Amino acid sequence: MSDNKGVLIYGEVDGENMSSVVTELLGIGRKLADARKERLSVVLIDKNANACAGDAITFGADRVYVIEDVPADKYEGASHAAIMEKLCSESVNPAIILLGQTINGRDLAPRLAFRFDAGLTMDCIGLEIDPESKRLLAQKPVAGGNVIATYSMKDDRVQLATIRRKTMEPLTPDESRQGEVTVVPSGVDASAVKTKVINTVREESEGPDLENADVVVTGGRGVGTPEEFETHITNGLAKVLGAAVGGTRAAVDFGLVPEQQQVGLTGKIVGPTLYIAVALSGAIQHITGCAGSKNIVAINKDENAQIFKFSRFGIVGDYKKVMPPLIERLNQIVS
Ligand SMILES: Cc1cc2nc3c(=O)[nH]c(=O)nc-3n(C[C@H](O)[C@H](O)[C@H](O)COP(=O)(O)OP(=O)(O)OC[C@H]3O[C@@H](n4cnc5c(N)ncnc54)[C@H](O)[C@@H]3O)c2cc1C
Structure with a gap:
């Protein structure tokens, strides 16, 4: 040595x-x-x-x-x-x-x-x-x-x-x-000193900062449309939990969520206590960004979806049926 x-x-x-x-x-x-x-x-x-x-x-x-x-x-x-x-x-x-x-x-x-x-x-x-x-x-x-x-x-x-x-x-x-x-x-x-920083701009985003949030709700391509993403994820589960909102790359590519909210290999790395993965398959490039989460909860209609292998709790079902009663119950608990 x-x-x-x-x-x-x-x-x-x-x-x-x-x-x-x-x-x-x-x-x-x-x-x-x-x-x-x-x-x-x-x-x-x-x-x-x-x-x-x-x-x-x-x-x-x-x-x-x-x-x-x-x-x-x-x-x-x-x-x-x-x-x-x-x-x-x-x-x-x-x-x-x-x-x-x-x-x-x-x-x-x-x-x-x-x-x-x-x-x-x-x-x-x-x-x-x-x-x-x-x-x-x-x-x-x-x-x-x-x-x-x-x-x-x-x-x-x-x-x-x-x-x-x-x-x-x-x-x-x-x-x-x-x-x-x-x-x-x-x-x-x-x-x-060879260079000079002229200005720094902080990224503006609503709600908690994704990379440091304690709870993150992430939606995948399976959420469907930007309107459904807004209703069920941003103004639904994430709002009631005070969570940061993430998206998969496919969700970003399909315009469901802005690029700066992408979680994964080519997006942000998160490590919350609770990570709720809604209608996303669990591709390894996505898991790379959320594997540090203490508890992953997945909602997916396909019981063989890979995300369940990484999850502590899983709900098999159409998220549109699963989420409304879940949000209602959580609302009762937090209010
Ligand atoms: C170099 C490289 C870098 C990449 N970087 C990233 C990255 O940073 N982040 C990232 O996320 N991906 C990344 N990807 C892409 C990644 O490989 C996957 O394509 C992507 O994560 C898939 O996104 P998804 O799970 O939303 O979509 P899909 O794989 O299409 O999965 C959709 C899921 O939704 C479920 N579903 C559909 N409808 C419903 C419903 N009504 N209710 C419940 N479940 C439903 C389906 O069963 C399915 O499991 C990268 C790929 C490459 C090659």
């Missing part, structure tokens, strides 16, 4: 808090670090980094590197890559670097892999340590989501991976956990 040791997480900061994906990275990072009997560190590069350091320890980090003297207000790829390179080569020397499969993570990970001349596996849904070689084994969906492939990186000096949201469990926060916080100068100035 090389001299590089430990797991380092690139921790994104959202306003005054750690981004939720960081708690997921800390959950898996803790397991990897324990399996290698090494330390788990996280680096927070943001003007509010110090405010999040305690949370990072609570969620599993042994050490937090706080870098607040950032040369740009918002994330900027070239300067963050320069900061990470400096930190890794001068202080941390990690064996594994984990990032979220987020807009920033997708931009930063290849830059780091290039700078470290290291292997990178992107969009992972599972990570473990090979008990013998102690190398990272990274699982990711390939071939349109039909196959889960396991990758091992050739050079074990530094191994990088990005993690798909909602595929890893955060640890239960433990306020009594102890860790070290080290404030580090970024070591780069404004000349490292």
